[in-house]
Amino acid sequence: MNDYLKTAGLSVGYDGKALIRDVALSVQRGKIVTLIGPNGSGKSTILKTVISQLPAIEGAVFLDGEDLRARSRRDTAKRMAIVMTARMDPELMTCRDVVSSGRYPYTGRLGVLRKEDKKIVEESLRQVDALDFADKPFQAISDGQRQRILLARALCQQPELIVLDEPTSYLDIRYKLELLSILKRMVREKNLAVLMSLHELDLAARVSDTVVCVAGDRIDKIGAPEEIFTREYIAKLYHMEPGKYDACFDTLEFVP
């Protein structure tokens, strides 16, 4: 099967110093790949390198078979959209304005939206069920609504790959579920490739096709959820006594 996103010999880190070497990720279209691991283990560093926010220390990121560095910015922007944790605080923008910014790679020199752009904006708002509050100022809506708008913004970019950094943090359980089910539906409908990091192991187990375990200085293990989410392995990855994970998993159990 074709890998839409692939990293080869990738080392990631800050200021020229590699923190994690040999990051070998591959994400296919229609699949969700999730990074898990303790706080500070380097999940965000990997994602930031994949989206070129950080330069790769070694190796390369391939998008649809071509090195990211060889692609034009506009071309990359049409293929890859992001939902990151960096706080977005746009002055005097409505939710619709924020979503509209996803049309950037498609509009002309002054960035004026054409009719078909506006249609796609409305469509994206509908997909995340945000038409009700589309005209509200982005700074005035709840965290759960914000994440949905950011997802709509990414969808509006009509990408083939979406990279999300802990999209469910700070959301209550209902919004976590809501966001991930929208994401799952979009992956199916639009044949998207998704690479994301998640804190919630129970959610990662449910939503992912492949789980990548990041352990601070290395990728410890890559596999299907049922291979990863065993009591012993998770306890080891998170440096816990084996009993605790089980308890944790049980309390987080829910019926979607």
Added chain:
Amino acid sequence: MEKTRTIRTWGSFLLLLLLLFVFLIWNVLAGSVKLPVSEILEILRGRGDGTQSRILLQIRLPRLLSALILGGALSVSGYLLQTFFHNPIAGPFVLGISSGAKLCVSIVMILLLSRGLVSSSAVLIAAAFVGAMGSMGFVLAVSQKVKRMSMLVICGVMIGYICTAATDLLVTFADDSNIVNLHNWSMGSFSGMSWENVGTMAIVCGAALVLVFFLSKPIRAYQLGEVYAQNLGVPLKAFRAALILLSSVLSACVTAFAGPISFVGIAVPHLMKTLFHSAEPLIMLPACFLGGGVFCLFCDLIARTAFAPTEVSISSVTAIFGAPIVIYMMIHRKAA
């Protein structure tokens, strides 16, 4: 919703144009020599008596045009800096850019005057640009080190004081009859503009403003934050450099001709955002230009006429009207 927005935008532009018209006329009419409307029409038709015609054509018209152009340039420069630093109180004066430009211009003026040369506008703009970039470079270096915006503003204010002190020293110890001009200029004033000055500033500011307008699209993306802008395809380094260069050119041009003018760069963009209820660059750039022009025409009118025949420095007037707006804005933001 989209409809109300459009109405608000066009209504606000109409209001600005109306105010512009009113203050243009008022500035033509008011002054120590009264020019009645009938007389002005005569002069414009090419028939009028010598003194009054000279006052209108050689003094008032160039002066009001330069207030319009430079006021507009200053507030656009402020809007760009606010976008760059993601901070509503960034501006050419607060960050010490105007004062840096002022210091450099004074040095060049004094050097040239001491050799009996009169500096041309091009030389002055170049000197102001060098000074502006100097202050800007310092502020940028500090902003790399400290991430806190308040520190950055404090640094800017300090640079401003240092440059102003150095300028005052230079002015005090420079001995030349032309120093009176230099002193007036260093306080900030739109007086004594020639048509040649107006032409030069129109070309420089006009070119910079056109370039800025073509940055509207990346500015909009940049308002979402750097990470998102980069993902959308904005070449961050080039874009940031362009933003800094253009805002420095604009504020340097203002300082070269009219000296440092305070608060316009912060107060006007804020007023415009409130009026238009938008931060969209395609709207804000023309709005800030018009708004800055109107604000400076209004302030210059007061500077000329309030205590006539004595003229007040333009910065005193802009501070009186601009500073309360900035204070109000900061309190309002804290509360929000």
